Amino acid sequence: MTRTYKIGQIVPSSNLTMEREIPAMLRVREKFYPETFSFHSSRMRMKHVTPEELKSMDSDSDRCALELSDADVDVMGYACLVAIMAQGNGYHRESQKRLHEVTLANGYPTPIVSSAGALIDCLKLMDAKRISLITPYMKPLTKLVCDYIEYEGIEVHDAISLEIPNNLEVAAQDPFNLVDIYKRLDLTGIDVLVLSACVQMPSLAAIQIVEDECGIPVISAAVATTHQILTNLGLEAKVPGCGKLLS
Incomplete structure (x- = not known):
């Protein structure tokens, strides 16, 4: 039986691209490999890419991780690179650890990928x-x-x-x-x-x-995120036509 992996994405409310590009890459992969994927998102409010809105948005990421863990997703991607990087050098490690702890406390420990990381x-x-x-x-x-x-x-x-x-x-x-x-x-x-x-x-x-x-x-950033999503699922990080990293 082919397994379907549930991909959770924490996205800014105005983000459209990550819910297009990551599914597009993984749909291509489905043509060559047995695994299939479903996609599930939770949103953080952000309309303008300013330090103030990025900080406010990032504080909402814990709620999103909690919501997605209710769905027992197999991996979560924090889909905003600059929101992480705007919080200070190395912050992706702190963010990923904190969000994983949120899922752990909810009884559904989930690997966390951030686009920045x-x-x-x-x-x-x-x-x-x-x-x-x-x-x-x-x-x-x-x-x-x-x-x-x-x-x-x-x-x-x-x-x-x-x-x-x-x-x-x-x-x-x-x-x-x-x-x-x-x-x-x-x-x-x-x-x-x-x-x-x-x-x-x-x-x-x-x-x-x-x-x-x-x-x-x-x-x-999207190609790198897809690579790390597949890696965290224990799958071959290969998607034809998406550059050397995924070749």
């Missing part, structure tokens, strides 16, 4: 020492993300900030625009290109195109 862990797995990245954030938040990554021992060589403050506008971006935008980055000597360091900015359709074009491994 997934990006860091996957960059380390790829032995990335130097990267370039694209974000939709205002420049101060992009700097915060770069500082967070560099605190983990990974140099951010170059970054582009698209400066889109409204979270719905971020979700409305055409991922194929990234095929041109990335060419404005300095890719000299980098090990990995992060095409979207934001789980709300769509990039999945462009990942393989850009990787094939530039010859450098290309990932996104």
